Amino acid sequence: MKYKLGDFVRFVDEKMEGHITRIIDEEMIGVTTEDDFEIPVLARKVTLVHGYKAPGTEITTDTNEPQTPQGEFxxxxxxxxxxxxxxxxxxxxxxxxxxxxxxxxxxxxxxxxxxxxxxxxxxxxxxxxxxxxxxxxxxxxxxxxxxxxxxxxxxxxxxxxxxxxxxxxxxxxxxxxxxxxxxxxxxxxxxxLDEPDFVIDAGKLKESFFKSADEKVEVAKPAREVDLHIEKLRDDYQFINSSEILKIQMDYFNKALDAAIVHHLTDIVFIHGVGNGTLRNELHKALGKNLKVQTFMDAQKRNLALAQRGYY
The missing domain is CATH 2.60.40.1600 (Smr-associated-like)
Structure with missing residues (x-):
């Protein structure tokens, strides 16, 4: 097949064009149009649009090696x-x-x-x-x-x-x-790709074993509203499956909740979105088991009231 993922093509029989986003088999491809809808089509029913170049597709054809000064090589x-x-x-x-x-x-x-x-x-x-x-x-x-x-x-x-x-x-x-x-x-x-193998710094490793017990970990004060949408937490969310996404969201939630308790916040809002309700259910389970949480409410009130006592 002459086409590759990312190629910009035009339909032969229709006034449509788009990018190849799937190679289905030797004869079929998937073309995503401007409305983000992927259409299965026979490869012979599209033609390559010349002139479009996806980022990173530029190939340097000049193989004449430039002479680099000794100190700049x-x-x-x-x-x-x-x-x-x-x-x-x-x-x-x-x-x-x-x-x-x-x-x-x-x-x-x-x-x-x-x-x-x-x-x-x-x-x-x-x-x-x-x-x-x-x-x-x-x-x-x-x-x-x-x-x-x-x-x-x-x-x-x-x-x-x-x-x-x-x-x-x-x-x-x-x-x-x-x-x-x-x-x-x-x-x-x-x-x-040419990075040397990771080397453990023995000095720093030794320091980590002998930290003073009096050293305290500083906990940053959380915002009053914490957005748990995965696109707000990670740039690479497209690569993460649903179970890993839930773990990341819950870890972020627990960290923010602990910080709210440390800083004696009386309320905090967690934005979890609608979705299929999985994250919401997990949040409710965690809040229901936390002895530091006095009350929590969903949707209309949107407040999580933390206990006024027992922080010390």
Missing amino acids: KTKGVYLGVLPDAKANSVVHFNLINDTSFQLLITLTTEKQVFKGEHAGIVAPHSAIKIYSAQLADLQLWPKLVLNILYYTTQNFEAPSPLIISEKFKAKDFAGSKKNLPVLNQQGWLIQ
């Missing part, structure tokens, strides 16, 4: 940057970011029962190329990505050892906040 900075498609948010693009002064020779193979070559090419110094795209809803089904990276330069610098990365990405790999991606200068998830 950069040997570290190979990243995998994951960007949501600007038009089809259900699709993400994996970009190989080369922020070093080396040329990188790369291959990408996916492994899921069978091996499939996905990309091979050269990444010029201080540039980035898209190497893979995936559907967010299928995150748990993503194949293992196998990256092989070789360093090359015509200048008088020793090339580092080749990088071989074999990784089956999961939601937890995108648990951190979005960052500004080097070279691309866009917000996304960043994974450094």
Whole structure:
């Protein structure tokens, strides 16, 4: 099939266009239109719209290596940057970011029962190329990505050892906040591929064992209203399943409730939304068991009255 996730296409028989958000099989694709409705369609019934480029899809074709001054030659900075498609948010693009002064020779193979070559090419110094795209809803089904990276330069610098990365990405790999991606200068998830192995700082570890018992943990005073909607708590909520979302919301709730008790707040409001009622039920269970909570009310009153005594 000539199409890939994120491609912008136009229907042959209708005045419609949109982005490919699903590869169903060798003949069928899913196209999401401007109204965010995904339409299954035969691949032969659409045509590629030339000129549109999704973020991170620009490929540097100039392989002439620029000569970098001796003191400015950069040997570290190979990243995998994951960007949501600007038009089809259900699709993400994996970009190989080369922020070093080396040329990188790369291959990408996916492994899921069978091996499939996905990309091979050269990444010029201080540039980035898209190497893979995936559907967010299928995150748990993503194949293992196998990256092989070789360093090359015509200048008088020793090339580092080749990088071989074999990784089956999961939601937890995108648990951190979005960052500004080097070279691309866009917000996304960043994974450094040439980072050295994590080294434990023995000095800091020793200090953590011998902290004074008199040291007190400072608890920040919570806001009067605490919004528990997952999009307010995490930037990566698209990657998290429902059970993990509930755990994150309850952990945030318990932390805010404990802080309210510590600071002797007489009331606090938790905004949980409507949804299917699962979060609301869990909140009610937790509040009903907490001896510090005097009363709690839902919807109309929206106040959680905390006990006036027993804080000490």
